[in-house]
Amino acid sequence: MSIEALPEIVEPTEEKVKEAFEKKWNVITWNDPVNLMSYVVFVFMKVLAFTKERATKHMLEVHHQGKSVVATETREKAELYHQQIQAHGLIVTLEEQT
Amino acid sequence: MRTSRQTDHLTLSFNLLECRILRHVLEQIRRNYTCRPEELDPRVASAWYSTRGCKSAGMTAEETQEWVANLREIKGNCLPLLEQWCGQLAAPQEGHVQLRVKLHDAATLLTALNDQRLLAASGSDIGQTEMDLHSPTDIATLPAAQQNALFQIHFLALVMEEILAQLSEGSP
Numbered sequence: 001m002s003i004e005a006l007p008e009i010v011e012p013t014e015e016k017v018k019e020a021f022e023k024k025w026n027v028i029t030w031n032d033p034v035n036l037m038s039y040v041v042f043v044f045m046k047v048l049a050f051t052k053e054r055a056t057k058h059m060l061e062v063h064h065q066g067k068s069v070v071a072t073e074t075r076e077k078a079e080l081y082h083q084q085i086q087a088h089g090l091i092v093t094l095e096e097q098t
Numbered sequence: 099m100r101t102s103r104q105t106d107h108l109t110l111s112f113n114l115l116e117c118r119i120l121r122h123v124l125e126q127i128r129r130n131y132t133c134r135p136e137e138l139d140p141r142v143a144s145a146w147y148s149t150r151g152c153k154s155a156g157m158t159a160e161e162t163q164e165w166v167a168n169l170r171e172i173k174g175n176c177l178p179l180l181e182q183w184c185g186q187l188a189a190p191q192e193g194h195v196q197l198r199v200k201l202h203d204a205a206t207l208l209t210a211l212n213d214q215r216l217l218a219a220s221g222s223d224i225g226q227t228e229m230d231l232h233s234p235t236d237i238a239t240l241p242a243a244q245q246n247a248l249f250q251i252h253f254l255a256l257v258m259e260e261i262l263a264q265l266s267e268g269s270p
Binding site: 042092 | 145146148150151154155165168169172173205208209212213215216219224225226229251255258259262265266
């Protein structure tokens, strides 16, 4: 392979490094009329490795208050949770922690 | 419907009517999992492939597209199991059918059944008001399409609750 064919190395900007490792993101699960309460508990236990008690607490928060912050993580991990929770059919958003 | 748990699998027994409904449901899920989001009813696509979270995260159009493609791949990975379960439901014996689900595959079945509940709800505009109707008299006031959707949503809820009860047995 010639040197010309090597991909250009893009130096990460300070902002991107900061976002990846320092900024924290809230993973928020929202209430909806269809998902079963028992299923929501199951998803929290499976995806977030919550105990049944903790999963139930967050499920009830979703049910009564309309939403619950189920995790606060680095961007990468928050995105992973976002995808995994949505893949199970729950409504989920990310929000930068202030 | 009856359920039991063995060492490494669940056995779900259905009568012929339940079996026909469940087989129809699994085949419908299988077909829809093979569709690209833009090929689905937009209401269903917005339930299964909602990009609300991507917007809230400030993801670019390219990142969102990749995210949706990954989500579709996750659903696509379930197709072999769905085919296997459809095959089991196609072979009734003496008035009932047994569906054998390995314990580590039970979550896939739950998510597929849940996806079908979301599909039925979004496709027939079922919201909180309709979900709160429980008496047959009240449900009968709804248009036929909504009655059918509600019936499916509640039937699948029953199946899911049975599976979840079996899975929680023995867990701390």
